Structure formats: C-alpha cells, structure tokens
Amino acid sequence: MTPLPRARTAPTHRPLRLAVAREAFLTAEPVDEMSVRAPILTSWQRSRAFRVMADRPDLRFVKEPNPNSPLMLCSEPILKQLEDELTDQPISIVLTDANGLVVDRRAPRGQLSRHLDHVNLAPGFSYAENLVGTNGVGTALESGLPTLVSGHEHYAENLERLTCAGAPIHHPISGALLGALDLTTWAKEPGSLLLTLAVTTASSIERNMLTQASQDELALLREYLNACQHAGGVVLAISDELVMMNDQARQNLNPTDQAALLGRAADARGLGRPITLVAELPSGLMARMHYQPAFLDDRLVGGVLRVQFSSSSAAVESQTSTLVPMSVTLPGLVGSSPVWTRCVRSVDSWYRRREWVALEGEAGVGKTALARAVHQRQHPTGRVVVLDAGDPGEIEAWLDEVAEALAGDGGAVILQHVDRLDPASLTGLVDLLAEAAAHADQPDHPWVAITMATERSGTELESQLLPHFPHSVQLPPLRHRLDDLPVLIPHLLHRIAGPQQSLTCSPEAMRQLMKLPWLGNVGELREVLQKVIRLRRSGSFTVEDLPAQCRSGSRRQLTPLENLERDAIVASLIANDGNKERAAQEVGMSRASIYRKIRDYGIHVQLPSGRHA
Numbered sequence: 054m055t056p057l058p059r060a061r062t063a064p065t066h067r068p069l070r071l072a073v074a075r076e077a078f079l080t081a082e083p084v085d086e087m088s089v090r091a092p093i094l095t096s097w098q099r100s101r102a103f104r105v106m107a108d109r110p111d112l113r114f115v116k117e118p119n120p121n122s123p124l125m126l127c128s129e130p131i132l133k134q135l136e137d138e139l140t141d142q143p144i145s146i147v148l149t150d151a152n153g154l155v156v157d158r159r160a161p162r163g164q165l166s167r168h169l170d171h172v173n174l175a176p177g178f179s180y181a182e183n184l185v186g187t188n189g190v191g192t193a194l195e196s197g198l199p200t201l202v203s204g205h206e207h208y209a210e211n212l213e214r215l216t217c218a219g220a221p222i223h224h225p226i227s228g229a230l231l232g233a234l235d236l237t238t239w240a241k242e243p244g245s246l247l248l249t250l251a252v253t254t255a256s257s258i259e260r261n262m263l264t265q266a267s268q269d270e271l272a273l274l275r276e277y278l279n280a281c282q283h284a285g286g287v288v289l290a291i292s293d294e295l296v297m298m299n300d301q302a303r304q305n306l307n308p309t310d311q312a313a314l315l316g317r318a319a320d321a322r323g324l325g326r327p328i329t330l331v332a333e334l335p336s337g338l339m340a341r342m343h344y345q346p347a348f349l350d351d352r353l354v355g356g357v358l359r360v361q362f363s364s365s366s367a368a369v370e371s372q373t374s375t376l377v378p379m380s381v382t383l384p385g386l387v388g389s390s391p392v393w394t395r396c397v398r399s400v401d402s403w404y405r406r407r408e409w410v411a412l413e414g415e416a417g418v419g420k421t422a423l424a425r426a427v428h429q430r431q432h433p434t435g436r437v438v439v440l441d442a443g444d445p446g447e448i449e450a451w452l453d454e455v456a457e458a459l460a461g462d463g464g465a466v467i468l469q470h471v472d473r474l475d476p477a478s479l480t481g482l483v484d485l486l487a488e489a490a491a492h493a494d495q496p497d498h499p500w501v502a503i504t505m506a507t508e509r510s511g512t513e514l515e516s517q518l519l520p521h522f523p524h525s526v527q528l529p530p531l532r533h534r535l536d537d538l539p540v541l542i543p544h545l546l547h548r549i550a551g552p553q554q555s556l557t558c559s560p561e562a563m564r565q566l567m568k569l570p571w572l573g574n575v576g577e578l579r580e581v582l583q584k585v586i587r588l589r590r591s592g593s594f595t596v597e598d599l600p601a602q603c604r605s606g607s608r609r610q611l612t613p614l615e616n617l618e619r620d621a622i623v624a625s626l627i628a629n630d631g632n633k634e635r636a637a638q639e640v641g642m643s644r645a646s647i648y649r650k651i652r653d654y655g656i657h658v659q660l661p662s663g664r665h666a
C-alpha cells in the first residue's frame with residue numbers, strides 16, 4: 054500500500070482563512086502561507102501556470118471511456134464491492150485514466166449525484182489539473198501522490214462544496230501511472246478517512262491487475278524470447294504497460310532511434326494481425342519492422358517487433374560510424390541531433406569538394422544559415438553573396454546581380470527561394486547557372502547553393518534547374534529534432550541579447566516549448582525568444598513569460614515518428630479540404646484513429662478556404 058504523506062492528509066480546518074488566502078492568490082495578492090498546505094499552494098501555482106480559469110474551468114467532454122480497457126476490467130469487481138459497502142453514504146467513487154479522464158463513476162442517487170453532474174464530474178469528462186486546476190484527481194495524477202483536496206482548496210470556484218480524495222493507480226509491474234481512484238463527498242463531511250479508503254482501494258486494484266498482468270505478460274515474454282532466439286537482431290516487445298528491448302537494440306541504436314522505434318511499435322500495439330512497416334529512423338537508418346501480435350487464448354496481450362536494417366546509402370553511412378553521425382562544428386550554428394548532424398556533415402563534405410547543393414525544407418529550418426556556415430568554416434572572411442529570388446524586385450536587375458556574383462572571384466553564392474521564380478525568370482537563371490557550371494570545378498569559381506521549399510515534383514525547377522545541382526539535402530523541421538532545443542535556446546538568447554545577457558530557460562518552459570509544433574522552425578523560435586527578452590532580461594524565464602501562442606498545444610512531447618505521423622495527417626487534411634474520413638483513408642488509418650490522433654496531437658488546420666479542420 055502506498056504510504057500516506059502527512060502533509061497531504063491533514064487539510065486545514067480554517068475554511069475562512071483558506072478562502073481569504075485563495076482569493077488573495079487569484080488576485081495576485083500576497084498569500085498567508087500558514088493558511089494553505091504546501092502541496093495545495095504548489096498545485097495552485099501549477100494551475101495558474103496552466104492558465105486555468107478559476108471561475109470558468111475547462112470542464113470539457115473528451116471521449117467515451119473504453120469499457121474494455123485493462124484498468125476498467127480489473128477495477129470492476131473492486132469498485133462493485135466498495136459501492137455495496139458504501140450504500141447510502143454520500144460518497145461517490147470515481148475512476149479516471151492517467152490523463153484524468155473519468156472512466157467510471159458510482160454515486161448514490163440524490164443531491165450529491167446531481168451536483169456531480171452539474172460540475173461534469175462524470176464519465177467522458179476530464180479532471181486533469183491543467184484543465185480544472187487543483188482537485189483530488191488531477192492533483193494526485195500530477196504529483197503522483199495520494200491527495201486530499203477539500204472545499205476552498207479547489208482552484209475552481211464551482212468545486213468548493215466538495216471534498217475529493219484521490220489516490221494514483223500504478224501498474225504493478227512497470228510502475229507506469231494508469232489512473233486515479235477518487236472518493237468525493239460534501240466538503241462539510243469529515244474527509245480524513247476518505248483518503249485512507251481511496252489508497253486501499255487503489256492498492257486492491259493494483260493487486261488485481263498484478264494477477265491478470267502476470268498471465269498476460271508471461272504470454273508476451275514467451276513470444277519475445279522466442280523471437281530473440283530465432284530471429285536475432287533487434288527485437289522489441291510491447292504491451293499497453295510494458296516494453297522489452299533486447300541488447301542488440303540497446304547497444305546498436307542511439308536513444309532517438311530507439312524512441313522512434315518504440316513510437317512505431319506503440320502505434321501497432323492494438324493490432325490483432327501481423328504487419329510489415331518500413332520507415333526511416335531519425336539517424337537515417339532504413340528500418341524494416343515486422344510486427345507480430347501475441348495472444349493469450351483469444352485475448353490480445355501485446356506484440357513483438359522484429360527489426361532489420363536495409364542497406365540504404367544513409368544507413369551504410371551511419372552504420373560505419375556506429376550508427377551515430379559524427380559531428381561537424383560550424384560557426385554560428387548549433388544542433389547535435391542525428392538528423393541535423395547528418396545534413397551538416399553532407400553539406401560540409403560537398404562544399405569541400407566544391408559541388409553545388411540544393412537545400413530543401415520548410416521556412417526557417419536553417420537552409421541559408423547552413424550554406425553560409427559551411428563556407429565560413431573554411432573561409433571565415435570569404436565573400437558570401439545572398440540573393441533572394443522570393444523578393445527579386447525588377448527581375449532583369451536581379452538576374453544581373455546573379456550574373457555578377459557568379460562571375461566573382463571564389464566565395465559562395467546563395468540563391469534563396471528559387472522555387473518562387475516564375476517560369477521565364479527561372480529560364481533566365483538556368484542559363485546563367487549553365488554557363489557558370491562549365492567552370493565550377495575551377496578553384497577561383499564560386500560555390501553555389503540554392504534554397505527552396507520541398508514540394509517541387511513535375512515542375513520546371515525539377516527538370517531545368519536541379520540538374521545543375523548534383524546534391525539535394527532535405528533539412529528536417531525543428532519538430533523532428535526537438536532534442537536540439539536545449540542547445541538552440543541558449544545559443545539564440547546569446548545571439549539576440551549579446552554576451553552580457555544572463556537569461557536562461559526554466560525546465561518547465563523547456564518542457565512546454567518541446568510540446569509545440571514549431572511550424573516556423575528555428576526562425577519562429579528566434580522570434581519567440583525575442584519577445585521573451587523584451588519582457589525579461591535576467592533570471593530564468595517560465596511558461597508565464599512565453600507569448601500566448603506558445604502556452605497551448607499538445608499536452609506532451611511527441612516522438613519523432615509521432616511528429617511524422619502528425620505531419621502526414623495535417624497534409625492529408627489540407628489535401629482533402631478537411632474531410633476527416635477521406636484523410637483517414639489516405640493515410641491508412643481508421644476514422645476513429647484519425648479523430649483520436651487529431652485530438653492527441655492538438656492538430657488545428659486552417660484550410661485555404663479559411664475554414665478550420
């Protein structure tokens with residue numbers, strides 16, 4: 054049984070002082086800390102950081118609970134017994150999943166039940182702390198500890214008539230947080246024993262799960278060991294609660310690739326049939342994954358993923374360097390994620406061979422910065438001419454500038470946004486490049502790089518311009534290399550505010566920034582940090598210092614493969630004018646899955662028609 058921390062079990066019995074303290078907190082006045090228990094004050098601070106509105110909490114319907122989830126099935130007999138024991142007591146039993154979604158509620162008919170309906174403490178609604186603020190369910194889940202929240206300790210005004218005792222439920226083997234068991238009664242009722250009862254009930258559910266889980270997991274373990282012995286190579290096994298990974302996977306794959314594989318395995322885990330998937334991992338390895346479901350009798354208990362690596366050029370290149378690309382340090386640029394490092398290394402080696410390069414990618418990913426930096430690494434004071442085809446002004450004059458730059462002595466010429474040129478101007482540029490390409494191997498001739506967006510198939514650009522560029526490199530969007538944020542943020546703060554600045558990013562702000570999609574990439578990150586610096590120039594900035602657009606978004610950080618999937622869904626929604634059914638078909642998932650993923654990934658798409666999908 055989980056021990057009860059005393060501070061969480063002894064609510065203040067001074068409701069008036071507590072109400073005054075809460076009022077002071079909500080109006081940003083100094084709070085008498087003697088009136089509020091420390092865990093409650095900490096939770097209020099989190100609620101404020103989450104922007105919960107105390108007078109209007111976000112009591113939203115999220116989804117119908119799944120009655121067949123392992124948590125629900127294992128809890129059922131325990132909840133039934135408790136319900137029988139509590140007959141006629143004004144106590145409601147609430148079960149939630151790990152996200153605070155209420156999956157079961159049992160309450161005696163009458164006033165309490167009606168009040169719970171009124172405050173949406175009902176199946177399908179979420180009581181997560183980031184939506185509702187301090188409460189027995191959300192705060193127990195957020196802190197991972199049994200928590201009693203009574204009357205005015207609730208952050209939301211409309212919960213102050215209640216006392217809630219929440220106890221987290223953990224998986225008995227993996228220790229993963231599965232949900233919370235909450236007992237709710239009127240605030241005027243004594244609540245001290247409620248928390249003890251909540252904790253013992255949560256423990257009974259965990260014990261019940263252990264009995265069930267050991268059978269399921271033994272069945273999965275058998276399949277996993279079988280695959281390790283007979284298939285060799287990288288093997289993973291995954292169930293709802295458990296992940297197993299053999300030594301081959303741990304020793305040969307870097308953590309980002311491991312996370313990507315686990316993300317893909319997690320996607321496949323609900324499938325009852327075998328499938329084979331091919332995907333490029335963040336390091337560039339091409340992985341061929343064979344997923345085999347595992348059953349105990351007729352019940353799906355998980356699946357085993359066997360992984361082979363194909364000999365694509367990227368894979369071979371990566372494998373020869375123990376799967377992690379070697380890093381190249383470039384002036385003014387930072388980043389150590391394998392995808393970014395691989396691009397840097399490639400462009401740098403082509404530059405050193407004086408071979409021209411086309412850099413592709415979304416706005417702000419660093420195409421121009423990378424082309425400039427590889428040149429400056431070799432020639433710190435060398436000539437760099439950057440000409441923007443996206444804003445050429447008078448086109449004849451722009452082409453003259455290009456001709457002059459190409460005729461110059463050595464150096465680098467970077468032509469930005471060439472995909473934005475109209476066909477006639479593109480032909481003019483192609484003629485100039487064709488002439489320059491004839492001398493490209495001479496040492497005093499400039500090295501040329503072009504930048505462009507990724508979509509280009511079937512265009513004149515592809516047929517006329519790209520043949521002059523023996524190499525193309527696709528720069529990854531920032532959301533596919535979020536592990537670079539911890540180095541990018543201090544670097545950009547330093548660049549924006551100069552070496553004197555002492556501003557740092559707090560861990561909680563970093564966690565929030567890692568959850569955002571960064572559609573404008575490093576350029577957008579730079580703008581966000583510029584705004585932060587305008588308001589704060591020293592200390593550590595928090596979520597509250599971030600611009601409003603950065604405070605919402607998906608609740609968790611997505612894995613690299615989840616990010617790829619998110620992008621595919623967004624592209625498909627746009628291509629299908631927001632029709633979710635057609636988009637689901639196109640990306641090969643069920644209608645229910647696409648709805649779930651749109652919600653999980655926090656997707657909001659503005660269609661060209663101006664509508665939102």
Ligand SMILES: Nc1ncnc2c1ncn2[C@@H]1O[C@H](COP(=O)(O)OP(=O)(O)OP(=O)(O)O)[C@@H](O)[C@H]1O
Nearest residue numbers: 385386387388415416417418419420421422575576
């Ligand atoms: N790895 C990096 N390290 C440090 N700064 C970076 C990095 N990548 C990009 N930046 C910075 O981000 C900003 C945007 O980069 P850049 O202009 O090169 O993007 P781009 O891909 O050429 O964008 P666009 O297509 O919109 O012109 C620049 O200020 C650049 O210095």
